[in-house]
Amino acid sequence: MDDNKRKVLEEEVRAQADRSIETLYSYLRLKTVSAQNLAIPETVNFVSELLNSLGAEVKVLDDLGGNPIIYGFLPAGEKGNASKTLLFYDHYDVQPPDPLDEWNSDPFEPYLKDGILYARGTADNKGTLMQRLAAIKALENTSGLPCNIKFLIEGEEEVGSPSIAAYLEKYADLFKADACIWEFGNKDAAERVSLFAGIKGSAYYEFSTKSAIIDIHSSLAAVIDNPAWRLVQALASMKNQNNDITVEGFFDEIEEPDEALIKTVRAVPFNDEALKKSFGLTRPFITEARGEVPQDALMLQPTLTICGMVSGYIGEGAKTVLPKEAKVKIDCRMVPGQTGEHLLACFKRHLARHGFSDVKVEMIESQRAFRSDINDPFLKLVKKTAEEAYQSEAVLYPNSAGTGPMYVFDKYLHLPIVSTGVGWAESKAHAPNESIRMKDYVDGSLHMAYLLTEFAAQ
Amino acid sequence: MDDNKRKVLEEEVRAQADRSIETLYSYLRLKTVSAQNLAIPETVNFVSELLNSLGAEVKVLDDLGGNPIIYGFLPAGEKGNASKTLLFYDHYDVQPPDPLDEWNSDPFEPYLKDGILYARGTADNKGTLMQRLAAIKALENTSGLPCNIKFLIEGEEEVGSPSIAAYLEKYADLFKADACIWEFGNKDAAERVSLFAGIKGSAYYEFSTKSAIIDIHSSLAAVIDNPAWRLVQALASMKNQNNDITVEGFFDEIEEPDEALIKTVRAVPFNDEALKKSFGLTRPFITEARGEVPQDALMLQPTLTICGMVSGYIGEGAKTVLPKEAKVKIDCRMVPGQTGEHLLACFKRHLARHGFSDVKVEMIESQRAFRSDINDPFLKLVKKTAEEAYQSEAVLYPNSAGTGPMYVFDKYLHLPIVSTGVGWAESKAHAPNESIRMKDYVDGSLHMAYLLTEFAAQ
Incomplete structure (x- = not known):
C-alpha cells in the first residue's frame, strides 16, 4: 500500500468510525443478556441488518438449537484477492449488568464522558464488532474489499458457547477461511496493544x-x-x-511447551504493579512465593x-x-x-x-484450550499492522489466561487465530462501568483496515 | 405426703393444667422474637400479670440494659417450710419462626391436633413456664405452697443471654435460693424423661x-x-x-472428669437409631469411626x-x-x-x-459450661419425682450437649441446677412446627407439684 492510498484509507476509516457511533449506541441499548435470555430476536435482527447494509449475504442459523448464529459473507472487491478469506468471530450477547448499584450510569444507556464511552458491551464485544464494520465500510468506499470476509457472530459466548461446536461441525464449509480474528483484546496499563494467539480452556x-x-x-x-x-x-x-x-x-x-514457546511466553510483560493496584491485592503473587515466572503460570500452567x-x-x-x-x-x-x-x-x-x-x-x-502455531505468518502480520495503526508497541501473547471456544474453530476450520479488540486497561469487561476509549475505537478500526489489506496481499 | 393428699393434689394439678391452656394460647400469640426485638414490653406485662395473679411479688429489672428480667417471689404457705427456696429459671423470648414456608400452621396461632399443640414457643419455653404456674396454683388451692418460690424470667435467652450475668451479680441476694429448676427438658424417643444437671458452654x-x-x-x-x-x-x-x-x-x-462422672455419663442412653432417622443421617457417627463412646463425646468432650x-x-x-x-x-x-x-x-x-x-x-x-455436683441430693429428688409424676423412667444427664447461662447462676448463687421441661422427642425447638403433647404438659405440671412438696420436706 503506497503512502497516498494509506492516507486516503486512514481518513475514510476515521470518518466511518465516527459515523458508526450512533449505530453503536443503538446496539448497546439492546439488553442482550444471554444468561437471562433477553432481547435475542431483536438483536439478531439488528446485527443481520448491519451486515445487510454493507451488502453482505446473511444467514441466520438456528437449526441446531441455542441462540441463532449469524453467518455473513462479503466477497473481495473487483481489485481484491478472491482466493483469501478472513473470518471474524464476534458475539452479540453481553454479561448481566449486576451489581446494578455499582454502575455510575445506566448500563444500557451509553454515556460518553472525557472520550470514554460507558455501557455494558462496549468492550465485550459490541464495540469491537462495530469497529470492524466501520473498517469494512471504509474499504468499500475507497479501493474496495481486498479479500473475502466472513462473520460468525454467536449469541451464547457469555454462557460458555454451548451450541457453537455443533454449528461449526455442520457448517464447516460455510465458515471455511484462511485465518480468524477473534473477539477480544485490549491495550494494557502501559498502552501496549495486547494480542492473543490462543486461549486457555x-x-x-x-x-x-x-x-x-x-x-x-x-x-x-x-x-x-x-x-x-x-x-x-x-x-x-x-x-x-x-x-x-x-x-x-x-x-x-x-502438551509440553517447546523452547520457542517458553521464550515467547517469558517475553510478554507482566504488569504486577497494575494488577496489585487494580484489585487492591494484599498478598504476594503465588508465583513469587513459589519462585516461578508469572507468565509461565498465566499461559502454560x-x-x-x-x-x-x-x-x-x-x-x-x-x-x-x-x-x-x-x-x-x-x-x-x-x-x-x-x-x-x-x-x-x-x-x-x-x-x-x-x-x-x-x-x-x-x-x-x-x-478445551487452543494455541495457534506461533510461527504462523498471520500472527506476525496482526502484530505489525497493530503497531502501525495504534502507533504503539503491540505484544503477542501465545495465549490468553482466559477462555473461549477457539478449540472447536481450529478443530473444524484448521486456521490460525488471533484475538484483538477495543478494550483498554480499565475496560472492566464483566464488571460494572464497562467502558472503551473512543481513540482506541478509531485506532482499532484502522488496524482492521490495514490488516485486511495486507492479509489479502500476503 | 400420704396417698390421700397426693390424690387431692394430683386432681387439682390436672384441673389447673387444663384451665391454664387458654392463658398459654394468649402467651403463645405474643410474637416475642428477641433476635428481632419484637413484642418485648407486651410480653413483660403479660408475664408480670401472670405472676401477680398467683399473688407473687413482682419486680421488672431493667436498670442494667438489655430486655427486662422479671423477678417473682411467692412465700411458703402457713404450713410450708419458709427456710427452703426453689428458683425457677425461664425465658419469655422465642426463636424466630423462619423458615415460615415449612410450618404447617401459623407459628403464632396455637393449633391443637390429636393431643399435640403446635406453635413457636410451646416447648421452648412458654409451655414450660405455664406448666410450672399451673402446679403452683394447684398447690395454693390445696395444702398451700410448701416452700418459697422465686422466678427469674429473662428475655434474651434465644440471643445468648448477654445481660444476665450483670443482673445476677447485682441482684445475687434477691435471687438467692437453695436449688434451681432450669428451663428445658423433654421425653426422648423411648418415652424416658430427660433431665439435665448441667450444660456445655x-x-x-x-x-x-x-x-x-x-x-x-x-x-x-x-x-x-x-x-x-x-x-x-x-x-x-x-x-x-x-x-x-x-x-x-x-x-x-x-477439668478432668472423675470415675463417678464417667460412669454416670456412660449410663445414659444414646438414641442412635432415633437420631439417624430424625435427621436422615447418611454417614456413621464420628464416635463410631473413632472407636469412642458417643456419650463421652456429647457430655465430656x-x-x-x-x-x-x-x-x-x-x-x-x-x-x-x-x-x-x-x-x-x-x-x-x-x-x-x-x-x-x-x-x-x-x-x-x-x-x-x-x-x-x-x-x-x-x-x-x-x-462457659456448668455441671452440678452429681452427688447433690437435689438431683436425685428431681429424678425420683419425675418418675412418680410421669410414671415412666427418668434419665439424669450430668450435662446436656446444648448451652445456656447456667455458669453465671452458679457463680453468683452457688446452687445445684437441674433442667426439665415439657418437650418430647419431636418437639423441634428452634425449627418449624415446634410442638408439645398435652399429656406431657399435665404430667410435667404434676412433676413440679411433687418436686416442690418433697423439696420442702428434704
Missing part, C-alpha cells in the same frame, strides 16, 4: 457433600459428621498450602480455583447450626492437551482414594 | 481472610492468591480427616464445628470468579473449665504458627 465443577436432610443443632456435632468439615478436608487434599495441585493425574495430558463455597449459616452474627450439606464451585483453566473429562475422572479417583467417597463431583461445563 | 467465632477489594476474573488465579483456598488450608490445619482437633492448647483448660462458610459465587450454574474474601463461622461447645477467651488465643497462635497470619479470627459470643 476452562472446566467448571461442583463438589458437594450432604450428611442429613435438615440443618441440625450444633450441640450434636459431638457425634454427627459435619459435611462442611468433610468438604474442607477433601479440598485440602487437592491443593496444599504452597498452592501445589496434588490431584493425581491432573497434569498428565499437558493449569489452575484449580475455588470460585464459590457455601455451607450452613452465612448471615450476620451467630447461629449454632450443624449444616446438612456443603458445596464448592471449582474452575480449572486448562492448557493445550487437557480435557475437562479427564480432570473429572482424576477428581473422582482422588476423592475415592483419599476416603471422600461421600463427596460428589459434577462437571458443569468445559472448553 | 459455647463460644462462637468468625474466621475471615480477604485478598482483594473486588472479585477477580478467575483466569488470574494463576498468579493471585485465593482467600477461599487460604481459609480451606487454615481450617484443615485445625481439624484432621479423623476429626481430631489439632489446635495446640485447645484441650488445656478442661468439646467440639469445633463449622456452622457456616461462604466465599465467592454461590448461585446456580457457573461463574468463573476468584473471590475477594472467604468467611467461616465456628462454634465450640465447651466442657467445664474451658473459656472462649483461651480458645481465641489458641486459634490466633495456631494461625500465626501455621503461616495463616492473613486469616483473622473474632469471637462473637461465649458462655
Whole structure:
C-alpha cells in the first residue's frame, strides 16, 4: 500500500468510525443478556441488518438449537484477492449488568464522558464488532474489499458457547477461511496493544457433600459428621498450602511447551504493579512465593480455583447450626492437551482414594484450550499492522489466561487465530462501568483496515 | 405426703393444667422474637400479670440494659417450710419462626391436633413456664405452697443471654435460693424423661481472610492468591480427616472428669437409631469411626464445628470468579473449665504458627459450661419425682450437649441446677412446627407439684 492510498484509507476509516457511533449506541441499548435470555430476536435482527447494509449475504442459523448464529459473507472487491478469506468471530450477547448499584450510569444507556464511552458491551464485544464494520465500510468506499470476509457472530459466548461446536461441525464449509480474528483484546496499563494467539480452556465443577436432610443443632456435632468439615478436608487434599495441585493425574495430558514457546511466553510483560493496584491485592503473587515466572503460570500452567463455597449459616452474627450439606464451585483453566473429562475422572479417583467417597463431583461445563502455531505468518502480520495503526508497541501473547471456544474453530476450520479488540486497561469487561476509549475505537478500526489489506496481499 | 393428699393434689394439678391452656394460647400469640426485638414490653406485662395473679411479688429489672428480667417471689404457705427456696429459671423470648414456608400452621396461632399443640414457643419455653404456674396454683388451692418460690424470667435467652450475668451479680441476694429448676427438658424417643444437671458452654467465632477489594476474573488465579483456598488450608490445619482437633492448647483448660462422672455419663442412653432417622443421617457417627463412646463425646468432650462458610459465587450454574474474601463461622461447645477467651488465643497462635497470619479470627459470643455436683441430693429428688409424676423412667444427664447461662447462676448463687421441661422427642425447638403433647404438659405440671412438696420436706 503506497503512502497516498494509506492516507486516503486512514481518513475514510476515521470518518466511518465516527459515523458508526450512533449505530453503536443503538446496539448497546439492546439488553442482550444471554444468561437471562433477553432481547435475542431483536438483536439478531439488528446485527443481520448491519451486515445487510454493507451488502453482505446473511444467514441466520438456528437449526441446531441455542441462540441463532449469524453467518455473513462479503466477497473481495473487483481489485481484491478472491482466493483469501478472513473470518471474524464476534458475539452479540453481553454479561448481566449486576451489581446494578455499582454502575455510575445506566448500563444500557451509553454515556460518553472525557472520550470514554460507558455501557455494558462496549468492550465485550459490541464495540469491537462495530469497529470492524466501520473498517469494512471504509474499504468499500475507497479501493474496495481486498479479500473475502466472513462473520460468525454467536449469541451464547457469555454462557460458555454451548451450541457453537455443533454449528461449526455442520457448517464447516460455510465458515471455511484462511485465518480468524477473534473477539477480544485490549491495550494494557502501559498502552501496549495486547494480542492473543490462543486461549486457555476452562472446566467448571461442583463438589458437594450432604450428611442429613435438615440443618441440625450444633450441640450434636459431638457425634454427627459435619459435611462442611468433610468438604474442607477433601479440598485440602487437592491443593496444599504452597498452592501445589496434588490431584493425581491432573497434569498428565499437558502438551509440553517447546523452547520457542517458553521464550515467547517469558517475553510478554507482566504488569504486577497494575494488577496489585487494580484489585487492591494484599498478598504476594503465588508465583513469587513459589519462585516461578508469572507468565509461565498465566499461559502454560493449569489452575484449580475455588470460585464459590457455601455451607450452613452465612448471615450476620451467630447461629449454632450443624449444616446438612456443603458445596464448592471449582474452575480449572486448562492448557493445550487437557480435557475437562479427564480432570473429572482424576477428581473422582482422588476423592475415592483419599476416603471422600461421600463427596460428589459434577462437571458443569468445559472448553478445551487452543494455541495457534506461533510461527504462523498471520500472527506476525496482526502484530505489525497493530503497531502501525495504534502507533504503539503491540505484544503477542501465545495465549490468553482466559477462555473461549477457539478449540472447536481450529478443530473444524484448521486456521490460525488471533484475538484483538477495543478494550483498554480499565475496560472492566464483566464488571460494572464497562467502558472503551473512543481513540482506541478509531485506532482499532484502522488496524482492521490495514490488516485486511495486507492479509489479502500476503 | 400420704396417698390421700397426693390424690387431692394430683386432681387439682390436672384441673389447673387444663384451665391454664387458654392463658398459654394468649402467651403463645405474643410474637416475642428477641433476635428481632419484637413484642418485648407486651410480653413483660403479660408475664408480670401472670405472676401477680398467683399473688407473687413482682419486680421488672431493667436498670442494667438489655430486655427486662422479671423477678417473682411467692412465700411458703402457713404450713410450708419458709427456710427452703426453689428458683425457677425461664425465658419469655422465642426463636424466630423462619423458615415460615415449612410450618404447617401459623407459628403464632396455637393449633391443637390429636393431643399435640403446635406453635413457636410451646416447648421452648412458654409451655414450660405455664406448666410450672399451673402446679403452683394447684398447690395454693390445696395444702398451700410448701416452700418459697422465686422466678427469674429473662428475655434474651434465644440471643445468648448477654445481660444476665450483670443482673445476677447485682441482684445475687434477691435471687438467692437453695436449688434451681432450669428451663428445658423433654421425653426422648423411648418415652424416658430427660433431665439435665448441667450444660456445655459455647463460644462462637468468625474466621475471615480477604485478598482483594473486588472479585477477580478467575483466569488470574494463576498468579493471585485465593482467600477461599487460604481459609480451606487454615481450617484443615485445625481439624484432621479423623476429626481430631489439632489446635495446640485447645484441650488445656478442661477439668478432668472423675470415675463417678464417667460412669454416670456412660449410663445414659444414646438414641442412635432415633437420631439417624430424625435427621436422615447418611454417614456413621464420628464416635463410631473413632472407636469412642458417643456419650463421652456429647457430655465430656468439646467440639469445633463449622456452622457456616461462604466465599465467592454461590448461585446456580457457573461463574468463573476468584473471590475477594472467604468467611467461616465456628462454634465450640465447651466442657467445664474451658473459656472462649483461651480458645481465641489458641486459634490466633495456631494461625500465626501455621503461616495463616492473613486469616483473622473474632469471637462473637461465649458462655462457659456448668455441671452440678452429681452427688447433690437435689438431683436425685428431681429424678425420683419425675418418675412418680410421669410414671415412666427418668434419665439424669450430668450435662446436656446444648448451652445456656447456667455458669453465671452458679457463680453468683452457688446452687445445684437441674433442667426439665415439657418437650418430647419431636418437639423441634428452634425449627418449624415446634410442638408439645398435652399429656406431657399435665404430667410435667404434676412433676413440679411433687418436686416442690418433697423439696420442702428434704
